[in-house]
Amino acid sequence: MTKPLFDKHTNFVVKQENPFNGGPPPKLLNRSHTTPTDLFFVRSHGDVPEVDVNSYRLEINGRVAKVLSLSLDEIKNNFEHVTISATLQCAGNRREELMAVKPILKELKWGVDAISHAVWAGVRLRDVLSAAGVESEADSHLHIEFGGLDTTERLNKRFNFGGSIPLSKGFCSEVILAYEMNGEPLPPVHGFPLRAIVPGYIGARSVKWLDRITIQDEPSQNYFQRHAYRLFASDIDPENVKWEEGVMLGEMNVTSVICSHQENEEVDSGTVTIQGYAIAGGGREITRVDVSCDCGATWIQAELLKDSSWAWTLWKASVELKPGKHQLAVRAMDTAINTQPENISQVWNFKGYMNNAWHRVNIEVK
């Protein structure tokens, strides 16, 4: 087997080469709380831009008292260095299950692998914004637009990737501009030299190859804010869609996934250990993970391996299983007692986002 591009692990599953997209095999995904960088999933809408760090500048403009243009060294030297342990999840994670219900066109078929965890280091976004004279209280109604150096084509136009978050979120201490990932400089495929990390939000807002921050009255006009990454009802399709009516996605929802077993896997009877991950959006924490071995008729509580609020919770449960077919299922609950819908039909939408139905895996015990 040839090694995938961008220094990825030999077992990294490439979903698309141009632009490069892929993720880790589920069984390797929850082997450690922090995903090794060479297994960390990649979601890119355009080619990885080549950046000359000597001429690189981050521009901060729009509704600021002082426009800034910062080199990477200025970012590193002028602001406090901070680290945050945070999980990134794409809004398209688990789209494959939605596609099995009804086709979804022109979107990547993510299994449970569009999620990973890393320790990021950089500077707080709010420190940089404060240097530009942005005020958290007076400006709390504004939005922060992030622009990337990569380009992509949609609706016959070529443009840079971008998106935005409310200014109130941008002033939270967990939101950083990262130049390190797992103790190393940010690799090219993950956004070198600088990216936004917006924990608790869909991955799309953690803009890679970041070179522009614009403070503005409204959310970004970028395609990836105004068309893509909006959630529509199940009766909406590409023919009848009114783009402005979808919900612009921000915070993630609560979800949980089985990583230890794959569909139709055969296992030996006796003690079976089921493992996976769970994550709550918006900084809420996972309070409980329930596992069923009988299609959801009865449940047992999984053991939780806890970490910080911006991280996923890995979990495990051991069960005694007799020979025969079993449907494993998992559902999680967060601190706001949000839980997951039972059926995939309750969450189907034509862009294939935010699938958090109970995750089910059929196995055969021998």
Ligand SMILES: Nc1nc2c(c(=O)[nH]1)N[C@H]1C(S)=C(S)[C@@H](COP(=O)(O)O)O[C@H]1N2
């Ligand atoms: N500039 C830029 N930033 C981007 C993207 C992109 O295509 N271009 N993809 C976004 C999406 S949809 C996700 S889920 C995350 C994935 O981050 P990763 O590739 O480091 O896993 O990056 C986000 N940031």
Ligand SMILES: [Mo]
């Ligand atoms: Mo994404």
